[in-house]
Amino acid sequence: MPLTNGDIGANPAHLLPGRKVMDYTKALEVLEKEYASCDGLDAKSLLDSRKNGGLTYNDFLILPGYIGFPASEVALDTPVTKRISLKTPLVSSPMDTVTEHSMAIHMALLGGLGVVHHNCSAEDQAEMVRKVKRFENGFILDPVVLSPTTTVGEARQLKEKWGFGGFPVTENGRLRSKLVGMITNRDIQFHPSLDEPVTSAMSTDLVTAPSGTTLTEANAVLSRSKKGKLPIVDSDGNLVSLLSRSDLMKNLHYPLASKLPHSKQLICAAAIGTRPDDKVRLQQLVDAGLDIVVLDSSQGNSMFQIEMIKYIKEKYPQLDVIGGNVVTREQAASLIAAGVDGLRIGMGSGSACITQEVMAVGRPQAASVFNVSSFAARFGVPCIADGGIQNVGHIVKGLALGASTVMMGGLLAGTTESPGNYFVSREGQLVKAYRGMGSIDAMEDKKAGAGGKNSKQSNAGTARYFSEGDRLLVAQGVSGSVLDRGSVTKFVPYLIAGLQHSLQDIGVKSLPKLRQGVLDGEVRFELRTVSAQAEGNVHGLHSFDKKLYS
Numbered sequence: 001m002p003l004t005n006g007d008i009g010a011n012p013a014h015l016l017p018g019r020k021v022m023d024y025t026k027a028l029e030v031l032e033k034e035y036a037s038c039d040g041l042d043a044k045s046l047l048d049s050r051k052n053g054g055l056t057y058n059d060f061l062i063l064p065g066y067i068g069f070p071a072s073e074v075a076l077d078t079p080v081t082k083r084i085s086l087k088t089p090l091v092s093s094p095m096d097t098v099t100e101h102s103m104a105i106h107m108a109l110l111g112g113l114g115v116v117h118h119n120c121s122a123e124d125q126a127e128m129v130r131k132v133k134r135f136e137n138g139f140i141l142d143p144v145v146l147s148p149t150t151t152v153g154e155a156r157q158l159k160e161k162w163g164f165g166g167f168p169v170t171e172n173g174r175l176r177s178k179l180v181g182m183i184t185n186r187d188i189q190f191h192p193s194l195d196e197p198v199t200s201a202m203s204t205d206l207v208t209a210p211s212g213t214t215l216t217e218a219n220a221v222l223s224r225s226k227k228g229k230l231p232i233v234d235s236d237g238n239l240v241s242l243l244s245r246s247d248l249m250k251n252l253h254y255p256l257a258s259k260l261p262h263s264k265q266l267i268c269a270a271a272i273g274t275r276p277d278d279k280v281r282l283q284q285l286v287d288a289g290l291d292i293v294v295l296d297s298s299q300g301n302s303m304f305q306i307e308m309i310k311y312i313k314e315k316y317p318q319l320d321v322i323g324g325n326v327v328t329r330e331q332a333a334s335l336i337a338a339g340v341d342g343l344r345i346g347m348g349s350g351s352a353c354i355t356q357e358v359m360a361v362g363r364p365q366a367a368s369v370f371n372v373s374s375f376a377a378r379f380g381v382p383c384i385a386d387g388g389i390q391n392v393g394h395i396v397k398g399l400a401l402g403a404s405t406v407m408m409g410g411l412l413a414g415t416t417e418s419p420g421n422y423f424v425s426r427e428g429q430l431v432k433a434y435r436g437m438g439s440i441d442a443m444e445d446k447k448a449g450a451g452g453k454n455s456k457q458s459n460a461g462t463a464r465y466f467s468e469g470d471r472l473l474v475a476q477g478v479s480g481s482v483l484d485r486g487s488v489t490k491f492v493p494y495l496i497a498g499l500q501h502s503l504q505d506i507g508v509k510s511l512p513k514l515r516q517g518v519l520d521g522e523v524r525f526e527l528r529t530v531s532a533q534a535e536g537n538v539h540g541l542h543s544f545d546k547k548l549y550s
Contacts, residue, residue, distance in 0.1 A: 003129070003311075003532060005431075005476050010303045014509075017162065022412060025225040034290075034319070036388075037310035038521070038522070038524050039063060039524060040063045040524030040526050041524060041525045041526065041527070042518075042521040042525070043370060043400075043401065043518045043519075043521075043523075043525060044525065046060055046525040046527065047366065047367055047370040047371070047401070049367055051500050052527060054363060054364035054366075054367040055364055055366040055367055055399070055527075056349070056364045056365055056366050056388065057140055057365060057366055057388055057389075057390075057393070057394040057397045058528070058533055059364075059366065059527065059528055060366070060397070060525050060526060060527055060528055061525065061526050061536070062396065062397065062400055062506055062523065062524070062525055063524040063525065063526055064505050064506065064507070065505070065506050065507020065508070065522075065523070066507045067504055067505065067507060068507070069415075069509055070504070071497070071500040071501045071503075071504040072500065073509060074158045074499070074500040074503045074504055074508075074509055074510065075509065075510040075511070076089055076111075076203050076496065076499060076500070076510075076511060077510070077511070078382075078399075078404045078405055078442065078511045078512075079382040079404050080113055080123070080292070080322075080342060080382060080384070080404065080405050081292060081320040081321075081322060081342040081382060081414065082319055082320070082341040082342070082380060082381065083341065084267060084292065084320055085447065086111060086112055086113055086258050086267075086305055086405065087111035087112075087256040087258065088110065088111035088112050088256060088318070088320050088496055088499075089112075089395075089399060089403075089404060089405040089494075089499075089511060090107065090110075090111070090112035090113075090395075090405065090406065090408065090492060090495060090496075091107070091112055091113045091114070091115060091269075091384055091405050091406065091407045092104070092107050092114045092115060092407070092408060092409070092412050093115065093386070093407050093408060093412075094115040094116065094117040094118065094270070094271035094294060094296055095117055095409050095411035095413075095435075096117045096119040096120070096411050096419065096435075097418060097419060097420055097432070097433055097434045097435055098117070098409050098412055098413050098419070098434075099114045099115055099116055099117055099412075099418070099419075100116060100117070100128055100418075100419045101116065101127075101128040101131040102127075102417045102418075103415075103417045103418055103419075103488070104128070104132045104266075104268055104269075105115050105131070105132050105135050105207065105266065105417075105486045106487075106489060106492075107258075107488065107492070108257060108258040108259075108266040108267055108268070108418050109254040109255065109257045109258075109266070110254065110256060110257075110488065110489070110492045110493070110496075111254075111256030111258055111496070112258065112405075112492065113258055113267060113292070113405075114132070114268070114269065115267055115269040115270060115271055115292075115294050115407075116128045116129060116132070116268070116269070116270040116271065117271060118270065118271045118272050118273065118281065118296065119446070121364075122280065122284050122285075123284065125166060125270060125281065125284075125285065126281075126284040126287065127288070127290040128270075129268050129285055129288040129289060129290050130288040130289065130469050131272055131542060132266055132268040133265050133266065133268055133288065133289035134265075135140065135266055140241055140243065140244065140495075141241040142175070143156060143167070143168060143175070143239075143241070143242040144167050145167065145168055145170055145173055145175055145239065146158075146167045146168070146169045146170075146173055146175025146179075146198055147167070147169070147170070147171075147172060147174075148169060148171070148173075148180065148198070148199045149173075149197055149198055150169075150195065150197065150198050151194060151195055151198065151458060152188050152191045152193065152194050152195070152196055152197075152198060152200070152201055153169060153195060154193030154298055155183055155188050156188055156194070156197050157308035159185060159188075159510055164406055165303075166182065166183070166184045166185065166228050166229045166244070167182070167183050167198075167228055168181075168182055168229070168231055168239050168242060169181045169183055169198055169199070170200050170239050175239055175240070176234075176238050176239065176240060177234055177238055178238055178239075178241065179206070179208070179231055179235070179236050179237055179238065179239040180199075180202075180204070180534050181198075181199065181202035181204045181206070182202060182203050182206055182229060182231070183198045183201060183202040183203070183448050184203065184228055184229075187201040187202060187203065188201055195275055197301075206227075206231060207221065207225040207227050207230065208230070208231045208232070208233045208234050208240065209230055209231075209233075209243075210232070210233065210234075210235070211232055211233065211234045211235075211240050211241075213232060215243075215264070215423065218230055218232065218243045219243070222243055222245055225347050227245065228244070228245045229242055229243065229244040229245065230242070230244075257500065260291065263291065267291050267292070268289065268290060268291055268292070268293065269291065269292035269293070269294055269322070270285050270292075270293060271292070271293075271294040271295075271296040272285070272293060272294075272295065272296065273295075273296060273297070274295060274297060274302070274304035274305045274308045275304070276305075278308070279308075279311065280512070282312070282316075286316055286319060289407060290319065291319070291320065291398055292320045292321075292322060292341075292342075293312065293319055293320070293321055293322070294322045294324075295308060295309065295321065295322065295323050295324065297324070297325065298325060298347060298355060299347065299361075300323050300324040300325050300326050300331060300335055300344070301326060301330070301331035301334050301335065303440060305323060305338075306334060306335065306338045308544075309321055309323055309338040309339055309340055310338055310339065311334065313338075313339040320341040320342065321339070321340050321341050321342075322340065322341065322342035322343065322344055322384065323335040323338070323340035323343055323344070323345050324343050324344030324345065324346075324384075325345065325347050326344070326347075326368075326372055327343060327345060327346065327347045327362065327363035327368035327371075328363070328368075328371065328372065329371055329372060332372045332375055332381075333375070336376060336379050336381055340381060341381070342381060342382050342383065342384065343372065343376055343381055343382075343383045343384065344383075344384045344386045345365075345368050345372045345373065345384065345385055345386060345403065346365055346385065346386035346387035346388065346426070347361065347362040347363060347368070347370060347387075348362030348387075349362070349364070349365040349368075349387035349388035349392070350386075350387040350388065350409055350410070351410040352387075352409070352410060352434060352435060352479070352480065353387065353407070357482040365385070365387055365388040365398075366397065366401060366421070368383045369383070369398055369401040369402060369403050370401040370402055372402075373385075373401065373402030373403050374402050374405075377402060377515075382404035382405070383402065383403050383405075384403060384404070384405045384407050385398035385399075385403035385405070385406045385407065386406075386407040386525065387407070387409070389406055389407075389411055390410075390411065391411075392415050392494075392495055392498035392499060392502065393502070394406075395495065395498075395499060396463060396499060396502040396503070396506075397408065399499075399511060399514060399515075400506075400514055400515075400518055400523065402515060402518070402522075403517070409434075410434055410482055411485075412485075412488065413432060413434040413482045414434070414482040414484050414485040415433050415485045415486065415487060415488045415491055416486065416487040416488070417487065417488050418432060420432050420433050421549065422484060423481075429483060429484075430483070430484040431484065432480060432481060432482055432484065433479070433480075433481055434479075434480055435479035435480065440509075458504070480542075494548060505522060509521070541543070
C-alpha cells in the first residue's frame with residue numbers, strides 16, 4: 001500500500017520550490033563566503049543613540065556563540081582598579097541598607113568586594129574596616145596582645161568586641177615582647193572568677209614557629225599541632241606575629257577570596273564624600289587598613305571630587321581611588337586626568353533612585369556603560385557598572401558592554417548579611433528595609449553626625465547629592481523593602497554559576513575574551529521590541545513558581 005503522507009520519495013516537498021538544495025556539508029563554507037557580516041549587530045551599532053535611542057539592559061540580548069568547553073572552565077577574574085583584581089566581578093554598593101562589615105567580609109570571601117557605606121560616624125566606619133581587615137589573615141602582623149595583668153573579664157570583652165577569642169600573652173602586653181602564654185575561648189568560657197588575671201587560666205604549653213618560617217611551613221606546623229593559634233617568635237622568644245587555624249579553614253572553604261598577596265588580609269573598600277571633613281575620615285580609614293576608597297557622589301564631574309582625587313593620590317599613593325558617578329565620556333575624562341584608578345558608572349538607574357525622574361538628568365544604563373567604559377579602557381581604567389542590576393542577565397550585559405565589575409544594591413539588600421532586621425510585610429512575606437541614599441529617610445539619618453547639630457552636614461546622603469547646605473531637602477531616592485534572599489553565601493555562588501553558564505552560551509571562556517569579542521565584533525547583539533521582551537519572560541501560564549536556585 002503506497003504512503004501518501006510522509007513519503008518524501010513518492011511526493012517530494014521543498015522548502016523553496018524551484019530552488020536547488022545545496023550540499024549540507026558545505027554549510028560552513030557558504031556561510032563564510034556568501035554572508036559579509038555575522039548575524040545580529042555589533043556593540044557600536046547597537047548602542048548608536050542617534051539610531052536606537054538610549055538603551056537599558058532590557059532593550060537588547062546577546063546572541064549565542066559556540067559551546068566548546070564546560071561552564072566550570074569559565075574564568076571570572078577581572079580588575080576593579082588599575083592595581084587590584086578580583087576573582088569574581090561582583091561589588092556591593094556603599095548604601096546603609098546594603099554594606100557594613102558583615103557584607104564586606106562575605107563579599108570578599110566569595111571573590112568579590114564590599115564597599116562600606118559612610119552614613120555613620122568616621123569612628124564607626126573605621127571600626128567596620130578594621131573588622132574586615134582582621135577577619136582573615138596569613139601572618140597576623142598586629143595581633144591583639146594581652147599583658148599578664150589583664151583580667152579574664154577583660155579578655156571576654158575583647159572577644160565580644162573582635163569576634164575571636166584567642167590572644168597571645170606577653171610580658172609587657174605588646175608585640176615583640178617575650179611570649180608567656182595563650183588565652184583561648186575555652187580557657188575563659190567557664191572560668192569561675194572574672195577578676196583573676198589571664199595568667200591563672202592561660203595555656204603555657206605552646207607550639208611555636210621561628211621567625212622566617214614561610215606561610216606554607218607555618219600552615220603545616222599548625223595543621224600537625226591541632227592548636228587554634230600558632231605564635232611566631234624570634235630567637236629570644238619574643239612574639240613577632242601569629243597564625244590562626246580559623247584562617248587556614250577559611251582558605252579551604254573560600255578559595256576565591258579577595259586577599260592581598262603579601263598579608264593575606266581580605267581586600268576592603270569604603271566610601272567617603274568630597275567635603276573637607278572627609279579628609280579627616282579618610283585618615284582614620286587608612287589607619288584601619290583601607291585598600292580602596294570610593295568617592296561617593298551622584299555626579300562625579302565636580303571641582304570637589306577632582307580636588308579630592310588629587311589630594312588622595314598625593315598624600316596616599318598606596319591607596320587606590322575609584323571616582324564617580326559618571327555617565328558620559330566628558331565626565332570620565334576629567335576624573336581620569338585627575339588620576340583615578342577606577343570609575344563608577346550610573347546615574348538614576350538604581351531601583352531606589354529617582355534622579356532621572358526628579359532632576360531630568362542621567363542616562364540609560366546600557367548607553368552609559370558602553371560609552372564610558374570604551375573610553376576609559378584606552379587609559380587602562382577599569383569601570384564599575386553601578387545600578388539597574390536586577391538579575392544575572394543584567395550582570396552579563398553590563399560586563400559585555402565593557403564594565404570590569406558590576407555594583408549591586410537592591411539585589412543584595414534582602415540577604416542575611418545586609419544591615420537591618422527582617423520583618424513581615426502586609427502580604428505576609430519576609431522582607432528587609434531598603435532605601436536609596438537620596439531618600440529623605442537616608443538624608444535625615446543622624447548617625448553620621450552622632451545626633452549632633454551638624455548631622456545634615458555629616459550625612460552621606462546629603463553629601464552624595466550636594467544637599468548638605470539646603471534648607472529644604474529634595475528627594476532623589478525612595479524607601480521601601482525587598483524580599484528575603486537568604487545568605488550571600490548561597491546567593492552569590494548562584495550569581496557566579498549563572499555568569500559562567502551565560503559566558504558558555506556566548507562562547508567565551510573569560511571576561512577579557514568577552515570584552516575582546518565585543519570589541520572585535522565577534523560577540524553580537526540584537527535589539528528587543530516590547531513584544532520580544534514579553535516573549536522572553538514567563539508568559540502563557542496560569543500560575544508558576546519562580547525558584548532561582550537550590
